[in-house]
Amino acid sequence: MDPRIEDHAEVLVDWSARVDEGDNVVLSVGPDAHELGVAVAETVGERGANLHVSYSSREVGRAYQLAHGDDFDEDPAHELALYENADVVLSIGGSRNPSEGADVPTEIRKAYSKARQGVREARLDADWVSTVHPTRSLAQQANMSFAEYQAFAYDAILRDWESLADEMANMKDVLDDGSEVRIVKEQTDLTMSIENRVAVNSAASVAYDSHNLPSGEVFTAPHATEGEVYFDVPMTIRGERVQDVHLTFEDGEVVDYSAGQNEAVVGDILDTDEGARRLGELGIGMNRGIDQFTDNILFDEKMGDTVHLAVGRAYESNYPEGHEDEANDSAVHVDMITDVSGDSFIEVDGTVVQRNGTFRWEDGF
Amino acid sequence: MDPRIEDHAEVLVDWSARVDEGDNVVLSVGPDAHELGVAVAETVGERGANLHVSYSSREVGRAYQLAHGDDFDEDPAHELALYENADVVLSIGGSRNPSEGADVPTEIRKAYSKARQGVREARLDADWVSTVHPTRSLAQQANMSFAEYQAFAYDAILRDWESLADEMANMKDVLDDGSEVRIVKEQTDLTMSIENRVAVNSAASVAYDSHNLPSGEVFTAPHATEGEVYFDVPMTIRGERVQDVHLTFEDGEVVDYSAGQNEAVVGDILDTDEGARRLGELGIGMNRGIDQFTDNILFDEKMGDTVHLAVGRAYESNYPEGHEDEANDSAVHVDMITDVSGDSFIEVDGTVVQRNGTFRWEDGF
Incomplete structure (x- = not known):
């Protein structure tokens, strides 16, 4: 074997x-x-x-x-x-x-x-x-x-999961201590509140309340989203190839959208219900064993040096105990991915946590 | 498909x-x-x-x-x-x-x-x-x-199971009404008592208390066996090919045996325990869709125009209610098969029920 x-x-x-x-x-x-x-x-x-x-x-x-x-x-x-x-x-x-x-x-x-x-x-x-x-x-x-x-x-x-879990714990700490995330890259300048949210260290183990192998992301449930974002990683949604999606947010809701291919699919999703225009997830992909898109969300969204945002339903695990019913509700949860390995940065409360695909703890910037 | x-x-x-x-x-x-x-x-x-x-x-x-x-x-x-x-x-x-x-x-x-x-x-x-x-x-x-x-x-x-079940019901009636079975062919003249036994019509349906598909046999639990029997259908027992087995019975027990190949396997089985020298089953194979030996007991023992006898454990279903504990007990149940399509007959209480591979109800003899 x-x-x-x-x-x-x-x-x-x-x-x-x-x-x-x-x-x-x-x-x-x-x-x-x-x-x-x-x-x-x-x-x-x-x-x-x-x-x-x-x-x-x-x-x-x-x-x-x-x-x-x-x-x-x-x-x-x-x-x-x-x-x-x-x-x-x-x-x-x-x-x-x-x-x-x-x-x-x-x-x-x-x-x-x-x-x-x-x-x-x-x-x-x-x-x-x-x-x-x-x-x-x-x-x-x-x-x-x-x-x-x-x-x-x-x-x-086949990662060294223990070591990856430790590294992801850094990111969880940053998000748990922070109030606002900002992502900046080509055609992207997006801010989101993560106040009163709990980040999940998804380390591919039930011990971390993480149930997929592979995993390798830290995710939370953003709100009060403002600005614009560009998703350059292609994806298959409802059987259709969707590419080059732009979303514009005001007061936490998508107010404008476009796509280079199959734009109507994006429109359909956003029109599903009220919750479908709000974000349900912000995920930081940290599994660098995954270095290319394979049209399988189990792998794609965990890719190292990517960020994914989902419109629609949020996970209750991102809310403090007793506040699970505040989770954004929707019939859909659709992930879209943007590459942050190139010219880009992610800030939490004004401090850069990742720049051009390098984390703060890797480089000390 | x-x-x-x-x-x-x-x-x-x-x-x-x-x-x-x-x-x-x-x-x-x-x-x-x-x-x-x-x-x-x-x-x-x-x-x-x-x-x-x-x-x-x-x-x-x-x-x-x-x-x-x-x-x-x-x-x-x-x-x-x-x-x-x-x-x-x-x-x-x-x-x-x-x-x-x-x-x-x-x-x-x-x-x-x-x-x-x-x-x-x-x-x-x-x-x-x-x-x-x-x-x-x-x-x-x-x-x-x-x-x-x-x-x-x-x-x-893929038999017409309803019709085969009806035909097998004839054989069950003969055995349920009878007291003694005699089988005669080359090197074989064996008599067995079936007094106080219930024959099972194994028609490949839970409705007949029959749990294998294919099936197609009527079986009972003989006792007081006397005479000799020759098994000419080859079989694999404990991974060994065993052929041309002869058994001689007195007072219900095997008193002599021989085999053309791997005789020691037969001896080992008969020496397992006390019950291994007595018969546990007499089965009349009635599925004529099965016309050749394939080294798979699920098929072999159901072959039309064969009879099989097992030394060892008997099935409780062959005993009247309340008498199940009289079933012959043994750690083994080993089937051996003899062809009755040629020069041979099976009698119940002195009346022939099958001769040269033809049943009484097929021919009216």
Whole structure:
């Protein structure tokens, strides 16, 4: 077996999910993620935990949902009981074709998702981690050869997470102590309040309340946004390539927008509801193992020396205890990414924290 | 998709498992049985049942067990709860390599099996059915091309089960009404008592208390066996090819044995314990879709115009209510098969029920 697969399994089980002896583990494996499934099963066995393996195939899910129609029973007792009794849930993505569900009507997908809300909550109550096994279809999505994509994915996943978590703690401290963030670059001068917000150090471990491997970002929930911002990293939104987006904010809301490609998609998103015109997230990408865009948000938004902003729904984890209901509410949460490796700076309360892709603690400026 | 796969799924879901709207179904899929998994998911969806899909991979199981060692927790709560809340359990065999578990030490396999006894009982309490997806590795085991093996397997699986169940009911009636069975062919003249026994019509459906697809046999638990029997169908026992077995019975016990190949394996089995020298099963194979030996007991023992006898453990289902504890007890249950399509006859209480591969009701003799 490729030793990188074994290393991936160890990072997932030990750093990310903190699997202990006697834990009840649900491992979810897709059809092309078999090899990582074997490696994770071995590592879970070494830790003395108990294993149930479920099969997550989009082809199976599509066939079932299409045939069933949209009237699903709520939270089937057998699956609910499985997750209610699980301590750890490990999900390995890596499907054969990310578009496999494309011809399932939206109302069926929504009805299925709604009917499984209790199952989903039970899963989220466990120590859950989602990761991705590099597959040929993901390489295709990234416009890369398979070998190149594997190298890319393992660079992102096989970090020294302890050391990255320590570095990200610096950024969390800066944001927790600060009141205002300013981002300046080409066509960009944006200020946001982060007063009364809690930054999350997303270090790819349940110990940091971070549930994706790879991760590597520090994020918070900005408000009172003013100014303009330019997103130069391309992205796929609702199946469409969107590029060169400009947003202009006044009083915390988008008042003007444009895009170099598929501008209408941006307009549709902003028109979803009231919350869709406000920011739900400011994220600082700090995983320098990720150095190129691969059209997969799990990787893209963690890219070192990028910043992403999401319009729409905010995460409750960014609000102080008792204030979770103040989180910006919206049916959407759409991330857009801007490169800050070049001529640019990020200030917190007037002090530069990153300039031209170098952090203050790296350079001492 | 091969329409035979869709037909297989319908037989499994409708005839075998009798899946109803609202049933909680666990579907277990192995890595090479993906296509049948998709077809079964579709059919389960059409019936309006609820689906959880688990992944049964011998590679995953081997990696887990080898790494874990033999000290397993008893009946992990998450997996136990899954099966306790399941109405139907569908298991699709069809692994990549039936020998994948060969290097897991016996004590680990035994410990795992023992620790999961409650899980296994919960699964058996559901309406469970095991079937097999024809794979390349099963074709290899059968010494057949893949296409030939598929044709063979679907001939066995895609029967008119209703009509076969009716025909097998004739045989069950004969055995339930009878007291003594006699089998006569080359080197064979064996008599067995079936007094106070209940024959099972194994028609590949939970409605007949039959849990394998394909099936197609009527079986009972003989005793007081006298005479000699010759098994001319080859078989693999404990990984060894065993052929041309002769057994001689007196007072219900084997008093002499020989084999043309690997005779020592037969001796080992008979020496296991006291019950291993007595018969645990007499089965009449009635599935004429199965017309050749493929080294897979799920198929071999159902072959039309064969009879199989097992030394060792008997099934409680062959005993009248309240008498289940009289079932022959042994750590082994080893089936051996004899061809009755040629010069041979089977009598019940002195009346011929099958002669030269033709049943009484087919010919009226």
